Amino acid sequence: MSGPHHDAAPRSRRTVLVTGATGYIGGRLAPRLIEAGHDVRCLTRSAGRLRDVPWAAEAEIVEGDVLDYDGTRRALAGVHVAYYLVHSLGTAHFQDVDRRAAQTFAAAAKDAGVQRIVYLGGPTPVPSRDGTPSSAHLLSRDEVAAVLTASGVPTVTLRAAVIIGSGSASFEMLRYLTERLPVMVTPRWVNTRIQPIAVRDVLHYLTAWADVPDRVDRSFDIGGPDVLTYREMMIRYARVAHLRPRTIIPVGVLSPWLSSQWVNLVTPVPGAIAKPLVASLIHEAVCHEQDIRRYVPDPPGGLKGFDEAVALALVKIRDADVETRWSTATWTGAPAEPLPTDPDWSGGSAYVDRKTRRVHAPPEALWDVIVRIGGETGWYSSPMAWALRGWLDRLIGGVGLRRGRRDPVELYVGEALDFWRVEEIQHGRLLRLRAEMLLPGLAWLELKVEPDLLSPAHVSRYQQRAVFLPRGLAGHLYWYCISPFHHVIFGGWRATSPGPPSAAPPPATGPRSSRSPRRGSAPSPCRRRPRHRVRPPAAPGLPGRYAGNAKCFHFSEELVMSTVTESVDVHVPLHTAYNQWTQFESFPNFMGGVESVTQIDxxxxxxxxxxxxxxxxxxxxxxxxxxxxxxxxxxxxxxxKHAGVVTFHRLSDTDTRVTIQLDWEPEGLVENVGDAIGADSRQVKKDAKAFKEFIEQRGLETGGWRGNVEAPGSRRDTY
Structure with a gap:
């Protein structure tokens, strides 16, 4: 089909739907469509996973599943152009899942009156010369394209081979293989011809199709200007990355399955994804036409060649400026359940390991350490133990540690972090990770920072909670086997947790080598230390001894401490609730066990x-x-020895929320037993209820002191 040549400027503001916005391509496409002036709606199974991305406030986030017709139909209401960028690569029977998802989406798009579907697929599978069966991955992508095209909605399918860009699975596989293996014995498929394309060129084409006005219903081959074998790609990668020349020896005895196992061991790409990717490399993947130029011009400056695309990707990696990664998408088969609240699982089987320690540093500085954990920074304690756990996970088909992290400083909800995924992050206070290693159950690790109310200023409290919900007998046995090592794995943090960016420890994982470059060889750009970009900026007023220079935070002994937090809503104005709480001598009226409080000054x-x-x-x-x-x-x-803080929050002119936090160190047998059975927690809950009844019955405070007392060492203007 022929058509006129159009420019890339938007003709009109359109409503576009992006599926797969939490994935590698979708996460980059959505902000570019926003920048192009379109109204962007993102369909995702979990809106929380897009909560922290920089462009979230400018897009409409809709929860739904492409396997659910009703939800998909609602998401497509009023949409002009729909981008289909989802797949279930790596799951069992992924062909069936992808077929049903495409059929559901196609039917919903047709009924919603969508004007165009844009699908990013793979090259057309062509049988190999030696009779090797076609790749199931490519056959499935081709089938999805056929289903969408048959929907009756004009469908544009862009067929791309290997995408070169920082964070893509194909690029990471190429990068790690080339960097880690100076001598490689490879299968014959390394001589298959491929036409790679830079990720920014893929995004250029995808973005432009939101504006092409013609009715177009066909597929287009897209690729860069270079046609290379995979062997040539590795050789040229080594040259661009300033590595020594690689020796590559093709042999005919390595099957795609064996190759995928090797990729699983050497690269961060897990076997479940590596296997279909490797299987697709047996097919020649070159463009057979360039018809797309009739509708979409090449980007300014032309399409990026392979060497330029690699160089650009390495700069992004070196500068720790990777926008999205292949691991941003949820790991196939990983648990998706959020951490249950205590009442939901407290009656069943749940193992909890809690640790609390004091840290001689302010909360802001301690948080800066916690938020940098994992990836190249490592886990601060027992690196060999973490590495061993990662290798064991890889050997049994899991993701292992080598997924790393997208950015050395910044974390978003939903991002991969080694073999964890960020489930919740409350900046400055809480980081909750959900395990994605293979386990006989579900697991979470929660890291929390709070001021230590029992200590002087600039002392923090680090709280750690590991939760494991076992599945069957194997789950219980797993916990009993691993729990003795928790002290070894986490206990070392108290000795040498690094401070600000310049104090980051040597990398524990990742492709960068800890060895110095050989004499006479230029260092690889991807071996350079990442440039640390502090986001968010350091808190104002941070003491100078914690800023700039290397600093080790020393964790004191594990605290035998109790903390209870309780909130109650009282039907009185904010000032009334606050004033009453300043009348300490009235505490015996509603606090159990308090005989008297005498105000000295x-x-x-x-x-x-x-x-x-x-x-x-x-x-x-x-x-x-x-x-x-x-x-x-x-x-x-x-x-x-105890401390407490009460905060007051206005709910309305007549209602206030009072939150009480009490910390104490139990003394003696009676107090420790009471703490163990939760008696203290119940007493605080009872006291909060009694305060509510006391102040609501009176309606007015018995008095009030409204003076200001500044926290030691604080600066009020920094609140």
């Missing part, structure tokens, strides 16, 4: 309490107080 009180028949006395000091916001205190003498 504006910031000091004397307490007498009764704990399981034992009378205790101690003094407290108000460490921070801001009207209608918070009151914090800590003990300064006596047998009971």
């Amino acid at each position: 504006a910031t000091h009180n004397h307490w007498i309490v009764n704990v399981a028949g034992a009378r205790r006395e101690f003094d407290t000091e108000i460490t921070e107080q801001h009207p209608d916001e918070r009151v914090a205190w800590k003990s300064t003498g006596g047998e009971t």
Whole structure:
């Protein structure tokens, strides 16, 4: 089919739907469509996985599954152009899943009146000369194209072979094989001709098809200007990356299956994905036509050649500026369930390992350490143990550690982090990871940072929680076998967790070699230390001793500490709830076990309490107080060491949420037993309820002190 030549400028603002926006191509295409002036809607199974991407606020995020007709039909309502960028490569029976998904999407697009479907597929499978069966991966991609084309909706299929770009699975496979193996014994498919294309050229074509006005219903071959064998690609990669020349010895005894196992061991691409990718390389993948130029001009400056595409990708990797990675998409077969809340699983089988330690650094500095964990930074403790666990996972078909991370500083919800995935991140406070290694159950690792209320300023509390939900007898046995090693794996963090960016430890994983380059050889761009880009910026007022220079944070001994947090909504205005809480001498009216509180001065009180028949006395000091916001205190003498903070949040003119956090170190048998059985937590809940009843019955406070007390070492203007 022929047609006029069009420019790439948008003719009109269109509504476009992007499926696969959490994946490698979709995650790059969506912001480019936004930049081109279109209204972008993204269909994803989990909206939370797009929460933190920079362009999320400019797109409409819709939850749904392409296997569900009703949800897909709703997502396609009012859409002019729909991009189909999803596949289930690596799952069992992925051909069947992809066929059903394409059929569902095609029917929904037809019924919704979509004007065009754009699909990124693979090269047309052509039987090899030696009779080797066609790749199931390519056959499936071809079948999806046929299903979409038969929908009645004009469908444009772009057929691309190997995509060269930072973070793509094909590029990572090429990169790791070439960097790690100076001498390679390879299968015959390394002599198959391929026409690779730069990822930015693929995105150029995809973006342009939102604006081409003609009714076009066909496929187009797209590729760069170079036609190379895979062997030539490895040789040229080595030259661009300033590696020594590679020796490649093709032999005829390595089957695609054996090749995929080798790829699984040497590269970060897991076997489930490597196998179909390798199988597709037995087919010649070159462009047989260039008809796309009739509708979409080449990008400014022309299509990128292989060497230029590799160089651009290596610069992105060197500068830690990789926009998306192949691992951004959920690992096939990985658990997708979020961490259950305690009441949902507390009655069943769940193993929990908790650790709490003090860190002699402010929370901002400790968080800066935690958010950089994994990837090239490593895991700060027992690198051999982590490496061994990663290798074991790879050997049994899992993802292992070598997926690394997209950025050395920045994390998004939904991103891969070695053999974890980021499930939740509350900046400055909480990082929750969901395990994607192969396990007989479900597992999470939660890392939390809080100010240590029981210590002086610039001391933090590091809390770690590992949760494991076993599946069957194997799950229980797994926990009993691995739990003794938790102290070894995590315990070392207290000795040498690195501080700011310049203190990052040597890489524990990844393709970069720890050896110095040989004399006379230029270092590879991908072996250079990443340029650290601090995002978000360091908190204002961070003490100078924690900024800039290398610093080791020393974790103290593990704390035997109890923490209880409880919230209650009271039907009184904000100022009333706050004022009442400043009247410490009224605490016996609603706090169980408190006999009396005597106010010594504006910031000091004397307490007498009764704990399981034992009378205790101690003094407290108000460490921070801001009207209608918070009151914090800590003990300064006596047998009971504790601290607390109460915060106040306006819900409406007549309603307030009061949140209480209490920390203490149990003393003696009675208090430790009470802590173990949760008696303290229940008492705090009871006291919060009693406060609600007390203040609501009165309707007015008994008094109030609205002075300000600044936290030691704090700067109020930095809040």
